[in-house]
Amino acid sequence: xxxxxxxxxxxxxxxxxxxxxxxxxxxxxxxxxxxxxxxxxxxxxxxxxxxxxxxxxxxxxxxxxxxxxxxxxxxxxxxxxxxxxxxxxxxxxxxxxxxxxxxxxxxxxxxxxxxxxxxxxxxxxxxxxxxxxxxxxxxxxxxxxxxxxxxxxxxxxxxxxxxxxxxxxxxxxxxxxxxxxxxxxxxxxxxxxxxxxxxxxxxxxxxxxxxxxxxxxxxxxxxxxxxxxxxxxxxxxxxxxxxxxxxxxxxxxxxxxxxxxxxxxxxxxxxxxxxxxxxxxxxxxxxxxxxxxxxxxxxxxxxxxxxxxxxxxxxxxxxxxxxxxxxxxxxxxxxxxxxxxx
Ligand code: KG4
Ligand code: ZN
Numbered sequence: 001x002x003x004x005x006x007x008x009x010x011x012x013x014x015x016x017x018x019x020x021x022x023x024x025x026x027x028x029x030x031x032x033x034x035x036x037x038x039x040x041x042x043x044x045x046x047x048x049x050x051x052x053x054x055x056x057x058x059x060x061x062x063x064x065x066x067x068x069x070x071x072x073x074x075x076x077x078x079x080x081x082x083x084x085x086x087x088x089x090x091x092x093x094x095x096x097x098x099x100x101x102x103x104x105x106x107x108x109x110x111x112x113x114x115x116x117x118x119x120x121x122x123x124x125x126x127x128x129x130x131x132x133x134x135x136x137x138x139x140x141x142x143x144x145x146x147x148x149x150x151x152x153x154x155x156x157x158x159x160x161x162x163x164x165x166x167x168x169x170x171x172x173x174x175x176x177x178x179x180x181x182x183x184x185x186x187x188x189x190x191x192x193x194x195x196x197x198x199x200x201x202x203x204x205x206x207x208x209x210x211x212x213x214x215x216x217x218x219x220x221x222x223x224x225x226x227x228x229x230x231x232x233x234x235x236x237x238x239x240x241x242x243x244x245x246x247x248x249x250x251x252x253x254x255x256x257x258x259x260x261x262x263x264x265x266x267x268x269x270x271x272x273x274x275x276x277x278x279x280x281x282x283x284x285x286x287x288x289x290x291x292x293x294x295x296x297x298x299x300x301x302x303x304x305x306x307x308x309x310x311x312x313x314x315x316x317x318x319x320x321x322x323x324x325x326x327x328x329x330x331x332x333x334x335x336x337x338x339x340x341x342x
Contacts, residue, residue: 004023004024005023005024005025005078005079005318005321005322006021006022006023006029006070006072006076006077006078007021007022007023007025007077007078007079007080007081007111007314007315007317007318007321008020008021008063008066008067008074008077008079008080008081008102008314009021009022009081009082009113009118009310009311009312009313009314009315009317010059010063010080010081010082010083010095010098010099010310010313011082011083011095011115011118011308011309011310011312011313012055012059012083012087012091012092012094012095012098013083013085013086013087013088013091013092013095013115013308014046014051014087014088014091014147014148014308015035015036015037015039015040015046015051015054015091015308016033016034016035016036016307016308016309017033017034017036017054017055017058017059017062017094017095018031018032018033018034018062018308018309018310018313019032019059019062019063019065019066019067019310020032020066020309020310020311020313020314021066021067021069021070021072021077021314022125022311022314022315022317022318023128024318025121025124025125025315025316025318025319025322026124026125026126026132026315027125027126027127027128027132028125028126028127028128028311029069029070029071029072029128030065030066030067030068030069030070031066031127031304031309031310031311032062032065032066032069032310033062033308033309033310034058034062036050036051036054037187037188039054040187041186041187044181044187045177045187046088048088048090048091049090051088051090051091052088052090052091052093052094055091055094055095056094059094059095059098060098063098063102066310074102074105074106074108075106077108078108078109078321079108079109079110079111079317079321080099080102080103080106080108080109080110080111080317081099081111081112081113081313081314081316081317081318081320081321082095082096082098082099082110082111082112082113082313083095083096083112083113083114083115083118083313084096084112084113084114084331084333084334084337085114085115085333085334085335085336085337086114086115086116086148086149086334086335086336086337086338087115087148087333087335088335089333089335092333092335093333096112096331096332096333100329103329104329109321109326110326110327110328110329110331111317111320111321111325111326111327112327112331113313113316113317113320114316114337114339114342115308115313115337116144116146116149116151116278116339117159117161117316117339117342118312118313118315118316119144119146119277119278119312120142120144120153120155120275120277120316121312121315121316121319122277122301122305122306122309122311122312122315123136123275123277123299123300123301124136124315125301125305125311125312125315126302133299134297134299136273136275136297136299137272137273137297138155138156138157138158138272139154139155139156139269139270139271139272140154140155140271140272140273140274140275141153141154141155141164141262141265141266141269141271141273141274141275142154142155142161142274142275142276142277143258143262143274143275143276143277143281144277144278144339145171145172145173145258145276145277145278145279145280145281145286146171146172146173146278146279146280147171147173147174147177147188147279148171148173148174149166149167149171149278150166150167150171150172150218150220150258151163151165151166151167151339152164152165152166152216152218152261152262152265153339153340154265154269154271155275158319158323159319159320159323159342161339161340161342162340163338163339163340164216164265164269165215165216165217165218166217166218167217167218167219167220168212168217168218168219169219169220169221170220170221170224171220172218172220172254172258172280173189173190173278173279173280174220175220175221175223175224175254176188176189176190176193176251176254176280177189177190178224179193179224179227179246179247179250180192180193180247182224182227182228182231183196183227183231183241183243183246183247184243185243185247188279190279190280190282190283191282193247193250193251194247194251194283194284194285196243196244196247196248197244197247197248197250197251197285198244198248199244200242200243200244200245200246200247200248200249201244201245201248201249202245202248202249202251202252203249204242204245204246204248204249205227205230205245205246205249205250206249207223207226207227207249207250207253208222208223208226208253209223209253209256209257210222210223210257211257211261216261216265218257218258218261220254223250223253223254227246227250230246231246251283251285252285255283255285255286255289256289258280258286259286259289259290259293260293262274262276262290263290263293263294263296266294266296271296272296272297273296273297273298273299274290274294274296274297274298274299275298275299275300276290276298276299276300277300277301277306278306279306279307279308280306281300281301281306282303282306282307287300
């Protein structure tokens, strides 16, 4: 057996500063995340300028902590993987510059990783000491649902992606965030909607589902507008807004379209499994619905890996490292990097 490969991952694409050590793309030795959530909450969304400055303040300590928790020094890792994009330019460069500095100082290889690729490779990860998760079998249909992306992808093998479809307007997470703002539920919207929906009736409002028959695309802006219209209508009549019922009805509409279309795609392309990843995959209704509607293995990462973290970047970085990818010190951030162009 060959010696294990250990990758240091660094992530700073949005509002979490994160570093992690992952072995062989599967075992998490450390996973440190500093969330800026409370800082951005008062703006009701991520404030890019504030985010990048906060990354600068915390990133050194986060990388040190990830190494310390894994009982390793930089000399023990095989490569440094860092999120190259997509994300906020000013945030991405902080992680990239940190990784470049470490690579230059240590002579370790540097690997730029696509953030969405990171999200989907979290399906291979488990904490050291825990049972490994069942290994996803190809071909796979992958649904990535985050704050900035909704992508349906066919994966016939490691690191190869065929885009089946994606959102034509708002990302799923973005819809959660916007509707939460509309209902005054706070930020980030996903967890706030989920919590409020627990006390609501999902059948109260018949919000529209955009099926976009004949293709694999999604659309959430009509749903958002329907919620807005309902809220305005009630306000004009001087009626109270039943936020919990609205949250539940909205959540059910989003979940239904995501789950049904993903399972249809899996059938159509003969997938042996489904991966669901990205921040919205933390949603309890979405997780439940996938389990109930298909007999195929559905790989959804544990909650701590659904939202942004660096273990997923180290995980994807491992497969890129094994394939021979090495990036130079001159690579730039790619704020709009599609997964299909990696
Ligand atoms: O992947 P992520 O952490 O960051 C991006 O790469 O965008 O995803 C963040 C998104 C936000 O829109 C947030 O509202 C959503 O994921 N989210 C959720 C839940 N937890 C986070 N959406 C629905 N239900 C949740 N429980
Ligand atoms: Zn993300």
